[in-house]
Amino acid sequence: AAGVIQSPRHLIKEKRETATLKCYPIPRHDTVYWYQQGPGQDPQFLISFYEKMQSDKGSIPDRFSAQQFSDYHSELNMSSLELGDSALYFCASSWTDRNSYNEQFFGPGTRLTVL
Amino acid sequence: DAKTTQPTSMDCAEGRAANLPCNHSTISGNEYVYWYRQIHSQGPQYIIHGLKNNETNEMASLIITEDRKSSTLILPHATLRDTAVYYCILPSGDTGTASKLTFGTGTRLQVTL
Numbered sequence: 001a002a003g004v005i006q007s008p009r010h011l012i013k014e015k016r017e018t019a020t021l022k023c024y025p026i027p028r029h030d031t032v033y034w035y036q037q038g039p040g041q042d043p044q045f046l047i048s049f050y051e052k053m054q055s056d057k058g059s060i061p062d063r064f065s066a067q068q069f070s071d072y073h074s075e076l077n078m079s080s081l082e083l084g085d086s087a088l089y090f091c092a093s094s095w096t097d098r099n100s101y102n103e104q105f106f107g108p109g110t111r112l113t114v115l
Numbered sequence: 116d117a118k119t120t121q122p123t124s125m126d127c128a129e130g131r132a133a134n135l136p137c138n139h140s141t142i143s144g145n146e147y148v149y150w151y152r153q154i155h156s157q158g159p160q161y162i163i164h165g166l167k168n169n170e171t172n173e174m175a176s177l178i179i180t181e182d183r184k185s186s187t188l189i190l191p192h193a194t195l196r197d198t199a200v201y202y203c204i205l206p207s208g209d210t211g212t213a214s215k216l217t218f219g220t221g222t223r224l225q226v227t228l
Contacts, residue, residue, distance in 0.1 A: 004158075033215060033216075035216075042200075042202075042218040042219065042220060042221065043153075043159060043216075043218045044218070045215040045216065045217065048215055056214075056215050058215060088156065090158050090159070092158070092159075092216075103149070103161035103164065104159075104161065104216060105161065106158030106159045106160065107158055108157065108158055109156070109158055
């Protein structure tokens, strides 16, 4: 079965540079979520999109922005990178059912290292 | 979000049942209980969810107490590959909406030979 695809899998950037992470959800899923997991920490919700509109926002820095495109893929743009942005970034997708919550399917993550 | 409380860590012998408890005493009537796990540095993986009744799938069973204030995830025959951090989560938001997951500290399950 198709899974969530994230690219790149690994990314190394210098401080103050810009990074773009991409996420391709499972076909027919209409919702995308982004999570950040720092070293030794639990995943933290950043932002989500439902049908190409931002649906929720967590502890996402103002330096970060994201969007969901017409083909439902999503991109997380990160500017003025800081050392503390080094983390695993997970994308998840789900199909939003009006009658219940739906499980989220996570991608393998992008490991961002800021030097 | 309703808060959940889980033990920090547990050990289980391979082949035995692993019973992972979760306390969610402030759960509201329409909140589901979800369980996810994360094997080292991999993306979290959905396991099971339930509202009131006990649930079972190919991965695990979920037992929810009648008052819904606690639940137990059961892995009937744990293997080394089940070593992971297990998260009990009550998604925020209303049903029918895209609900973020708030990960607590979870239970680190170590399955040993």
